[in-house]
Amino acid sequence: MPTRPFDDTAPSAVELERRAYRRRQTTRSVAVSLVSTIVFAALIWLTVVNTPGFERVRQSFFDLDVAIAAWPRVIEGLWVNIQVLAVAVVGVALLGTLLAVLRTLRGPVFFPLRALAAAYTDLFRGLPLIIVLFLVGFGVPGLELFPRNSAQFWGTIALILTYSAYVSEVFRAGIEAVHPSQRLAARSLGLSHGQTMRIVVLPQAVRKVTPALMNDFVAMQKDVGLISVLGVVDAVRAAQIETAQNFNFTPYVLAGLLFVLLALPMIRLTDWYTARLRAREQIGSIV
Amino acid sequence: MTGGAREAAAGIRPASTDAVLRLQGVRKSFGATPVLRGIDLEVREHEVVALIGASGSGKSTLLRCVTLLEGLDDGQIFLRGDDISDPRVDADRVRARMGVVFQQFNLFPHIRVLDNVTLAARRVLREPRASAEARALELLDRVGLADKAREYPDRLSGGQQQRVAIVRAVATSPEVLLLDEITSALDPELVGEVLDLVRELAAEGTTIVMATHEMAFARDVADRVVFLDGGVVLEQGPAAQLFAAPREERTRAFLARYRGA
Numbered sequence A: 001m002p003t004r005p006f007d008d009t010a011p012s013a014v015e016l017e018r019r020a021y022r023r024r025q026t027t028r029s030v031a032v033s034l035v036s037t038i039v040f041a042a043l044i045w046l047t048v049v050n051t052p053g054f055e056r057v058r059q060s061f062f063d064l065d066v067a068i069a070a071w072p073r074v075i076e077g078l079w080v081n082i083q084v085l086a087v088a089v090v091g092v093a094l095l096g097t098l099l100a101v102l103r104t105l106r107g108p109v110f111f112p113l114r115a116l117a118a119a120y121t122d123l124f125r126g127l128p129l130i131i132v133l134f135l136v137g138f139g140v141p142g143l144e145l146f147p148r149n150s151a152q153f154w155g156t157i158a159l160i161l162t163y164s165a166y167v168s169e170v171f172r173a174g175i176e177a178v179h180p181s182q183r184l185a186a187r188s189l190g191l192s193h194g195q196t197m198r199i200v201v202l203p204q205a206v207r208k209v210t211p212a213l214m215n216d217f218v219a220m221q222k223d224v225g226l227i228s229v230l231g232v233v234d235a236v237r238a239a240q241i242e243t244a245q246n247f248n249f250t251p252y253v254l255a256g257l258l259f260v261l262l263a264l265p266m267i268r269l270t271d272w273y274t275a276r277l278r279a280r281e282q283i284g285s286i287v
Numbered sequence B: 001m002t003g004g005a006r007e008a009a010a011g012i013r014p015a016s017t018d019a020v021l022r023l024q025g026v027r028k029s030f031g032a033t034p035v036l037r038g039i040d041l042e043v044r045e046h047e048v049v050a051l052i053g054a055s056g057s058g059k060s061t062l063l064r065c066v067t068l069l070e071g072l073d074d075g076q077i078f079l080r081g082d083d084i085s086d087p088r089v090d091a092d093r094v095r096a097r098m099g100v101v102f103q104q105f106n107l108f109p110h111i112r113v114l115d116n117v118t119l120a121a122r123r124v125l126r127e128p129r130a131s132a133e134a135r136a137l138e139l140l141d142r143v144g145l146a147d148k149a150r151e152y153p154d155r156l157s158g159g160q161q162q163r164v165a166i167v168r169a170v171a172t173s174p175e176v177l178l179l180d181e182i183t184s185a186l187d188p189e190l191v192g193e194v195l196d197l198v199r200e201l202a203a204e205g206t207t208i209v210m211a212t213h214e215m216a217f218a219r220d221v222a223d224r225v226v227f228l229d230g231g232v233v234l235e236q237g238p239a240a241q242l243f244a245a246p247r248e249e250r251t252r253a254f255l256a257r258y259r260g261a
């Protein structure tokens, strides 16, 4: 092939050769990863299948008929989980923001509020969720102070109490990461303390901590399953009932898979958003 | 840019004094370190006052006290005769009557340029969005930034950002514009465009108090230069006089460091 004359539209011979090389490299690496994945999967599969107890485990954990039989009940339970999750997310957003804002208040007047918020976050970040669930789910109704509410209601409350503590800490870090000049600039425009928080500080804080918040959301998505300990017939509880009826653990596997499917979109979204945020920061954006 | 309409809106009557801003014996310490040790200063309508002084002499502190972002230890500050250092005054109301631009991080990065400019009018003065935006666009157009109105601030150069910050500060027709070293974070080639805007505002009669290290600009634009040293106003006078023939030895020494620079 004759070498082309150098001009600014056609790529040079050197560049063409480089491109061809890169193409060959790409094809090769795709082929290599494909082959190695297949080999790896086959090895694992053969190892597991040839274990002495495999047939027994397959029957009691991966029985398709049992899965199909359990499906309606487990799905119905999952719907309960989703409802609880939806309410809890709103509750956590509100209480978490409130706690974070309380902790950033300055001035001696606010000392009691600040201290209370700090004590709250310390307490609920330390307490295991399952203990909060038992205490709130069985303890609070026992006070007979509130109208009788369902276990689902108290389970939701317990989730909100625990996760608000985490989320408020994340928020607080975000609020403190907003440059102090931004606050001064807002105040010097005549915005009140509340307006400064609402219009200037919180929106920037939320942007900074969105990936962390999304991670907390993913964690909460699966912890909703714990409300089953209060007797709420959610996906986990439904699976437990089905398991007890058939002496077969497949419903648990089914419920687990459904939880994973529920979480996947959010997990992917978190990865995508985090990558985008990093890219923006690298081109010099502030937010 | 008439102050009259705004005063009427805020229900404040101009007092019978021609000083827009008056500081009387203003003191401020941080812990055991006194920064301002009795500042007396008067700024008249349409006057441009440059605050100069060594780094750490308290120029920023002084401006922050005026905007009530910092409380006073003693003394009084009057804005058109109203004692704004009185703890009973509504500080947010007072701040809305001034325009402030800092060294950097003035603009809010999460809202567009136009929203930055109209924020105070909409949220503090409760002006309808349409009229606030119309005026903001006019102002942005004047400084050649109308095409950036829908952009986010991080898409603008540092000089453009500072010009927007100035536009935002004057958008509500403040009684006094306070500028704190607005060009010191900029690359040298961007300083000119920002100072040109200040020069224009000064020519239009805006009352300005600016802390600055740009001596040439201060000499050129300021009606009066105020030299802060040791927590007091050591010397002040018309720009030409103070630069050409400073009376105090310390002023001379300070200015000598800028000669030739």
Ligand SMILES: Nc1ncnc2c1ncn2[C@@H]1O[C@H](COP(=O)(O)OP(=O)(O)OP(=O)(O)O)[C@@H](O)[C@H]1O
Pocket (backbone or CB within 6 Å): B030, B035, B053, B054, B055, B056, B057, B058, B059, B060, B061, B062, B181
């Ligand atoms: N929030 C604060 N807490 C403690 N000390 C402070 C605070 N703000 C300012 N100071 C101190 O007050 C003094 C005056 O600071 P200021 O920022 O007013 O100086 P400046 O004249 O603006 O200096 P520059 O020209 O470098 O901007 C400095 O010694 C500074 O360390």
Ligand SMILES: [Mg+2]
Pocket (backbone or CB within 6 Å): B059, B060, B061, B180, B181, B211
């Ligand atoms: Mg300063």
